[in-house]
Amino acid sequence: MGRGGQSLARVAVIVRAGAVPLWWLGVLAAALGVLLPGLTGRRIGVYAGAALFVVCAAAVALVRRGRYTAWAARAERAGTYDFLQDRAVTARNWRRAHRWWLLAAFLAAVASSLALPAAGGLALAGAGAGLWLKAGWLGRRERRDDQLLWVRTDWAGTGTPVGKRVKGYRATGVGAGDAAPGGSRR
Template sequence: MARGGQGLARVAVVVRAGAAPLWWLGVVAAGLGLAVPGVTGRRIGLLAGAALFLVTAAVVALARRGRYAALARSATRAGKYDVLQDRAVTVRTWRRGHRWWLLLAFLAAAAGSFAAPAAGGLLMAGAGVGLWVKAAWIGRREKAEDVLLWVRVDWLRAGGGPAGKAVRGYRSTGIAAGDAAPGGSRRRTAALV
């Protein structure tokens, strides 16, 4: 980067990047699991899966909120030479870096259907929903404080996600910066008349 600038990725986009793959792979694994009666039977598998879905969604949504809030409070203004990473690049990078974990989780959820049908798939889907809820929470903070939160890309590569040990602080920009809306979703553009 020129003149000491850093590559920055949106915090909410990084959090949200895993939501869709976890949700869809979980739904597919749960659907496949319903084809197998399993040891416990479909009814018990579905009930256990529903409980796991709710608990996992809540745990993922609430995990490390204090750390996210502390990093957001201490965010410094992004520098003139910092480079803001596109939403699509952030999502693609996250998914490429986690593709083997997603595949292993899917295979484990599908294989778990022989014991409790659909339970493993619903657990995965719950993790996806929890990530969506966490990204929405970050988006509400961004709107309330009228800033967008960014994290250095090199700190993300060190592991631990946007609230990991390697992350020492966030950067902030105005609400119009970048190509993602608060919360990490695609920015809606007004239709031209």
């Protein structure tokens, strides 16, 4: 990467990378949880899970929006020698870095079904839905501003694109990279 170029990953792809595994692990945990009668019974567990789904989806979708907006407003133009990381590589890196957390969350959701059947799984699925909604919000913002948002991979690491180490975003035109606005495939 000569001449001072940096490796950049799409912000929306990092956000969206966790949506699919959280959603499917949550649905699987909820399905397994329904098979167990639990302490409170299936009906109460499913109603509590539905409420948790809505609360988790809304909380995950709305948290840190101000930080995303502030970094997007101050985004500088990406340099000529910057390397734009592939969508599949970004998603794979995020999932590999978080696989043990995903497994622990899945096991906790299944174990919580002993008390409230399906509630933990639906909460996990709600977190995945919230990430998908946040990626969609970022995509609408990218279309409106006519620029894609990128973050340096060494700043984002394997965590969040608005973490403590992040010092700014870079921007490119909407034709750059292999992901559409919002992080989905082109």
